[in-house]
Amino acid sequence: MSVTIALEPPRQDGVIRLLDLSDAYAQSLYPPESNHLVDISTLEKPSVSFLVARNGGEIVGCCALVEAGDGTAEVKRMFVDPEARGLKIASRLMDRLEEIGRGKGLDAIRLETGIYQPEAISLYRKYGYIEIEPFGSYQPDPLSLFMEKRLTA
Numbered sequence: 453m454s455v456t457i458a459l460e461p462p463r464q465d466g467v468i469r470l471l472d473l474s475d476a477y478a479q480s481l482y483p484p485e486s487n488h489l490v491d492i493s494t495l496e497k498p499s500v501s502f503l504v505a506r507n508g509g510e511i512v513g514c515c516a517l518v519e520a521g522d523g524t525a526e527v528k529r530m531f532v533d534p535e536a537r538g539l540k541i542a543s544r545l546m547d548r549l550e551e552i553g554r555g556k557g558l559d560a561i562r563l564e565t566g567i568y569q570p571e572a573i574s575l576y577r578k579y580g581y582i583e584i585e586p587f588g589s590y591q592p593d594p595l596s597l598f599m600e601k602r603l604t605a
Contacts, residue, residue, distance in 0.1 A: 455512075455539060457548045460504040462495040466511025467504060474531035481568045486595040488564055490518070490528050501552050505532070505541045512536035515545045517552055517561070520588060524600075525553055527563040530572070542572075546579050554603055562587050562600045573597060 460467075471492065478487045495502050495516050505513030515530035527549060532541045553561050563581065565572045581599035586592050 454508065455541065455544060456506045457503055457544050458506075459501060462492050462502045462514070462516070464504075464511070467514050468492070470511065470514050470531050470533060471529060473533070474529060477531075478566070482566055482595055486566065486593055488590070488596075490516075494518075495529065501549075503545055503548055503552075505536075505545055507536055507539060507541070512539070513541040513545055515549060517549050519556070519558070520562075523557075523559040524587075525556075525558050525561050526588070527561060530563075542575050546575065550579070550601075550603070559604045560600050560602050562598070564590060564596050564598050567595055567597055 462471075475489060478489060494500070499519040499521070501517040503515050503517075504511055513532040513536065516528045517525045518528050519525045530542065530545065532545075550561065562584070563576065565576065567573075576599050579601060581601045584598050584600045586596070586598050587600070590596070590598065
């Protein structure tokens with residue numbers, strides 16, 4: 453099987469299936485006020501680069517880079533199908549996200565993740581993301597971890 457990562461529209465069945473799985477997973481871990489999920493119409497905006505991972509043509513992962521308009525962007529809706537875990541899909545998505553961020557001249561990429569997702573936290577730390585204070589419209593939340601990676605010196 454060959455894994456590909458490409459910019460694709462979010463409104464397609466395989467992506468919607470992943471977003472539904474992601475929603476169910478987040479809802480199993482956190483109360484509604486601690487889930488900061490964006491809907492598909494947000495993912496279709498021009499300020500969003502939406503990546504789809506495919507394995508042998510099948511959609512197995514996705515994530516979005518949402519530009520804030522201030523030289524930063526946020527990682528949203530990073531999710532890999534549990535059946536495809538172990539194929540380094542999340543790492544491939546991160547590589548491509550950062551490549552896009554650098555290509556756009558962004559200063560930093562930020563994200564919010566939950567404290568009950570050690571695999572995600574470990575991935576982001578491996579990529580050099582460090583903890584920061586809440587950013588944008590986020591409020592402090594004991595169940596959230598806010599992270600950032602500077603892309604420019």
